[in-house]
Amino acid sequence: VLFYSPSLSPFSNTEEVSAQYQAVLDGNPLQLIDVGGTEVVLLDAEDPYAGRTAIREPNTRFVAFVFDIANRDSLFTLIGEEAFRLKDSSGRNHPPEFVLIDQRLLSYSLAQGEGTTVTVVFEIDEQYDPAELTYSPGFAAFLPFGTRVRFVFR
Numbered sequence: 001v002l003f004y005s006p007s008l009s010p011f012s013n014t015e016e017v018s019a020q021y022q023a024v025l026d027g028n029p030l031q032l033i034d035v036g037g038t039e040v041v042l043l044d045a046e047d048p049y050a051g052r053t054a055i056r057e058p059n060t061r062f063v064a065f066v067f068d069i070a071n072r073d074s075l076f077t078l079i080g081e082e083a084f085r086l087k088d089s090s091g092r093n094h095p096p097e098f099v100l101i102d103q104r105l106l107s108y109s110l111a112q113g114e115g116t117t118v119t120v121v122f123e124i125d126e127q128y129d130p131a132e133l134t135y136s137p138g139f140a141a142f143l144p145f146g147t148r149v150r151f152v153f154r
Contacts, residue, residue, distance in 0.1 A: 012145045014134075021045070021130065021153035024065075036147035037074030038137040039115075042067055047130070049121055054097060059126050062097065065133060070115030074138060080108030083141045084120045088128040096120050129153070 019030055024045045033040045042065060049064035056062060063086070071077035079101060086094045099108075102117035110116065124130065133151040140146030 012140070013147045014150050015148075016150045016152055017042075019151050019153055024153070029068075030151070033149050034072070035135070035137050035149045037072050038077040038110075039070045039072050040067060040135060040137070040149055041069075042133075042151055043117070045130075051100075051119070051121075056097075056123050060123050061126050062121050062123055063130055064119050064121045067118045067120070067135070068115065069110065069118055069137070071110040071112050073112055077110040077114075077137045078108060078141050079110060079116065079118050079137075083136050085134045085136075086122045086124070086130055087132040087134075088124045089131045090125070090128045091131075092125075092128070094122045094124055097123050 015033060015035065017030060017033060019042070024030070024042060025047060027044045029044070030042045044066040046064045049062035051064065069077065069079055079099065081096045081099050084096050084099070088094065098121050100119040100121070130153055132153070134148055136146060136148040138146050140148045
């Protein structure tokens with residue numbers, strides 16, 4: 001039996017960005033990050049998220065993150081649900097509840113030269129805070145290798 005560790009793969013790269021959660025909530029954008037030819041800026045967060053409503057579980061809240069994402073020269077840039085993950089302060093991972101895209105696109109990926117604003121909404125337990133937000137714009141969304149960015153909140 002073989003065990004695979006993504007951190008040992010020469011084809012895997014996760015760039016960690018330390019960020020003050022309150023600063024992001026206050027609407028202070030982080031610096032532009034290049035993730036394998038995809039340019040990513042975490043623009044803002046809303047906690048709790050009061051936008052589009054959906055049915056949520058008791059004792060939970062929605063948290064939203066707003067990104068500016070552009071495909072500068074990547075093979076492809078995913079902006080669908082599979083590309084985002086949130087880890088809360090209890091260590092639990094959350095897939096997005098939904099992704100809102102600022103403009104109509106033919107798919108959940110951006111072609112070279114395309115860009116858009118994306119709002120990603122997660123449902124988390126009321127007693128925990130977002131700890132890490134990971135965006136995998138390419139193969140890393142599906143496979144244990146590729147490039148991604150992880151925003152680590154403090």
